[in-house]
Amino acid sequence: MFDIDLWREIFQSINKNRTRSILSGFTVAFAILLFVILFGIANGLKNTFAEGFVDDASNSIFVRTGFTTKAHKGLQAGRRIQLKNEDQDFILDEYGNKVQYITSRIYKSVSASYKNEQNNYQLRAVNPDHQFLEKTQVVSGRYVNQSDIINKTKVVVIGRLVDEDLFLKTTPIGKYINLNGIQYKVVGVFEDDGGDNEERMIYMPLTTAQQIYGNNDYVDQINLTYNPDLDFDEALDFSRSLTDKLKDRFSVAPMDQRAIRVRNLANESQQVGIIEVAISIFVIIIGLGTLIAGIVGISNIMIFIVKERTKEIGVRKALGASPKSIVSIIMFEAIIITTIAGYVGLILGVVILKLAKPILEENFLKNPSVDSSLVLTATFVLILAGAIAGYLPAKKASKIKPIVALRDD
Amino acid sequence: MLKISKLHKSYPIGDSSLHVLKGIDLSVDSGEMVAIMGSSGSGKSTLLNIIGMLDELDKGEYVLDNVPIVDLNEKKAAIYRNKFLGFIFQSFNLINYKNAIENVALPLYYQGFKRKERLEKALFHLSKVGLSDWAKHLPNELSGGQKQRVAIARALAADPKLLLADEPTGALDTKTSHEIMEFLQQLNDEGKTILIVTHEEDIADMCKRIVRLKDGVIMEDKFVTQVRASQYV
Structure with a gap:
C-alpha cells in the first residue's frame, strides 16, 4: 500500500x-x-x-406551597400551607422505593463577613442529599453531613465566588464566617455548573437554620429525585400521585393549583x-x-x-x-x-x-x-x-x- | 522479430466503416531500420499504432519477439509496451512538469526499478544522447532537438526490443532532423531494431528498407542503400 x-x-x-x-x-x-x-x-x-x-438533576421533582385559592372541607380559601420536617418523612414513608434523593430547603438572605470583607448572599439550609440534587461539586473540604443535621452544628459550605469575595487569597476551610452576627465554621467550598448565582450561595445544615431562625421545624421547599429506573410515564404518574397525596394531607381542594405545586423536570427535559x-x-x-x-x-x-x-x-x-x-x-x-x-x-x-x-x-x-x-x-x-x-x-x-x-x- | 500477416483494421464512421488497413503482411528482422512511407490517410500511422499496441487489430496475426499479441486487455498491453517497445513521437510528448531526467526515468518507474537505480540508468541514457548537463531542466527550457533527444533517451531507458518512431523529425528543422537521424542510425548500428513512420523521402532514404503504403495495402517493400546522416551534419 x-x-x-x-x-x-x-x-x-x-x-x-x-x-x-x-x-x-x-x-x-x-x-x-x-x-x-x-x-x-x-x-x-x-x-x-x-x-x-445542568443546574439540577434532570429527574428532579420540586414541591412548593402557597396559599389555598379554594375553600375545601370546611376550610377557607387563603389559608397558608406550611411544609414541615414531617412532610419529608411522610413522602419517604409513602414512596420510599421511588425516591432516590430527598432534601428540604429553607431560604434566607444573609449578610456575610470575614475580617474586612462583607457582602450579601443567599443562604440555603439543606439535608446532605441536597448535594446530589443540585449537582454540587465540593472542591475542598466537605459538604453538610448527617452528623451536622443531628448535632445542629454551626457549619457552612460556601460557593466558589463567596470564597473569592470574602477570603481573597487565603484558604477558607476552618475559618469562621460571620452571618448576620453569628459565627459559622467554613467546612467546604463548592462549584456548580448552574452559573454565578449558584456559586454565590451558602449551604447550612437544615436543623441548624431551623433552630437559629425561628426555632421551629418549618421548611420552604422539598426537593427530590425519583428513582432513575422509572421511565417517563412512571415518573409522571409518580409526581401526579404525590400531588394528590399531599393535597389530601393538607386538606387542599383537588383543583387548587396554587396551594401545593409539584414541578417534575421529566416533562421539561423530554x-x-x-x-x-x-x-x-x-x-x-x-x-x-x-x-x-x-x-x-x-x-x-x-x-x-x-x-x-x-x-x-x-x-x-x-x-x-x-x-x-x-x-x-x-x-x-x-x-x-x-x-x-x-x-x-x-x-x-x-x-x-x-x-x-x-x-x-x-x-x-x-x-x-x-x-x-x-x-x-x-x-x-x-x-x-x-x-x-x-x-x-x-x-x-x-x-x-x-x-x-x-x-x- | 516482428511478423504481421493478413492484418485488417477499420474504423467506424457513423453508420459505415472506413477500412484503413486491408491485409498487410510484413516481417521485420532484428537489427533492421525500416521506414514506413505513405501519404496521409494511407494507414501508416494506424499500422504503427497496432505494432505499438496502442490500437487493436480487427483481423490477422501479429507476433512480436515470438510472442503472439492476442486478446490484449489494458493491463497486458501495458506490460508488453513496457517490456518490448520504445516510443518516439512527432510532438515529443514529454511530461512538462517533470525535468529531463525524471522523464527518462518514467518507464523505469513502471518497470519497478528503485528510485536510485532509475536515476542512475536515466542519467546514463541522457549522457548517451549528450544531454547529461541538461538533466535538471524542464522540457520547456529545451530546444526541439533536445526535447526529441530526451524522448529518445526515454524510449531507450526501458531497453526495448523495438523502437517505434512516428514522424520523429516532423516538428524539427532540417539540420536538427539530420542530427536526430544520425543518432537513430547510430542506435541501429548498435543493433536496435527501428521502425520509422515518415512522409519525407530524405528521411526514408536514411533507413535500410522502405515500405510504401497506399490505401491500406503495401505498394512497395524494398531494401535501399542507407544514406548516412552524418554527411549532412
Whole structure:
C-alpha cells in the first residue's frame, strides 16, 4: 500500500499545478469550514437549552406551597400551607422505593463577613442529599453531613465566588464566617455548573437554620429525585400521585393549583431532548449537504484535471503504466487534496469559533465548540469523501486509450 | 522479430466503416531500420499504432519477439509496451512538469526499478544522447532537438526490443532532423531494431528498407542503400 514513489509522483503533480490544486481544495475547505461553524453554533444552541437543566438533576421533582385559592372541607380559601420536617418523612414513608434523593430547603438572605470583607448572599439550609440534587461539586473540604443535621452544628459550605469575595487569597476551610452576627465554621467550598448565582450561595445544615431562625421545624421547599429506573410515564404518574397525596394531607381542594405545586423536570427535559435531536438532525442534513457539494466540486475539478492531463496519461500508458497505477494517481491526488483542504477548513472553523466565542456567548450560545472526536470522524469522512470524489475521474482516466490521448493535439 | 500477416483494421464512421488497413503482411528482422512511407490517410500511422499496441487489430496475426499479441486487455498491453517497445513521437510528448531526467526515468518507474537505480540508468541514457548537463531542466527550457533527444533517451531507458518512431523529425528543422537521424542510425548500428513512420523521402532514404503504403495495402517493400546522416551534419 505505501509506495514512496507513488506519493512522490502525486506530490509532484500537486505541487507543479499548485493553483489548480489550491482552487480545487478550496471548495472542500469552505464546505468543512461552514460545517464546523454550523456545528459549533448548533452545539452552542444545544448547550443553551441544556443549561437550564445542568443546574439540577434532570429527574428532579420540586414541591412548593402557597396559599389555598379554594375553600375545601370546611376550610377557607387563603389559608397558608406550611411544609414541615414531617412532610419529608411522610413522602419517604409513602414512596420510599421511588425516591432516590430527598432534601428540604429553607431560604434566607444573609449578610456575610470575614475580617474586612462583607457582602450579601443567599443562604440555603439543606439535608446532605441536597448535594446530589443540585449537582454540587465540593472542591475542598466537605459538604453538610448527617452528623451536622443531628448535632445542629454551626457549619457552612460556601460557593466558589463567596470564597473569592470574602477570603481573597487565603484558604477558607476552618475559618469562621460571620452571618448576620453569628459565627459559622467554613467546612467546604463548592462549584456548580448552574452559573454565578449558584456559586454565590451558602449551604447550612437544615436543623441548624431551623433552630437559629425561628426555632421551629418549618421548611420552604422539598426537593427530590425519583428513582432513575422509572421511565417517563412512571415518573409522571409518580409526581401526579404525590400531588394528590399531599393535597389530601393538607386538606387542599383537588383543583387548587396554587396551594401545593409539584414541578417534575421529566416533562421539561423530554421537551429539551426533542429539541436537541431536532437540532442534531438539522446540522447533519446541512453538514452532509455542504460536504456533498464539496465532494461534487472536487470530483468536477478532478474530471477537468483528467481531461487536461489526457495526453500525459496517454504518454504514461504508452510507457507502460497499468490502469491500476493511473487509478491510484488520480484517486490519491483527490484524497490528498480533500484531506489537506478539509483539515485547513476544520482548523479555520475551530479558530473562527474560538474568536467569535465571546460574541456568540453574549447571544445565548453557550460554549459553541466542536469536540476532538469530531476531528477523528472528520479524518475518516474526508478520506472517504476524497475517494468518492476521485473514483469517477480515476475510472475515466484509466479508460483513456493512449492512441486517442496521443492523437489529441 | 516482428511478423504481421493478413492484418485488417477499420474504423467506424457513423453508420459505415472506413477500412484503413486491408491485409498487410510484413516481417521485420532484428537489427533492421525500416521506414514506413505513405501519404496521409494511407494507414501508416494506424499500422504503427497496432505494432505499438496502442490500437487493436480487427483481423490477422501479429507476433512480436515470438510472442503472439492476442486478446490484449489494458493491463497486458501495458506490460508488453513496457517490456518490448520504445516510443518516439512527432510532438515529443514529454511530461512538462517533470525535468529531463525524471522523464527518462518514467518507464523505469513502471518497470519497478528503485528510485536510485532509475536515476542512475536515466542519467546514463541522457549522457548517451549528450544531454547529461541538461538533466535538471524542464522540457520547456529545451530546444526541439533536445526535447526529441530526451524522448529518445526515454524510449531507450526501458531497453526495448523495438523502437517505434512516428514522424520523429516532423516538428524539427532540417539540420536538427539530420542530427536526430544520425543518432537513430547510430542506435541501429548498435543493433536496435527501428521502425520509422515518415512522409519525407530524405528521411526514408536514411533507413535500410522502405515500405510504401497506399490505401491500406503495401505498394512497395524494398531494401535501399542507407544514406548516412552524418554527411549532412
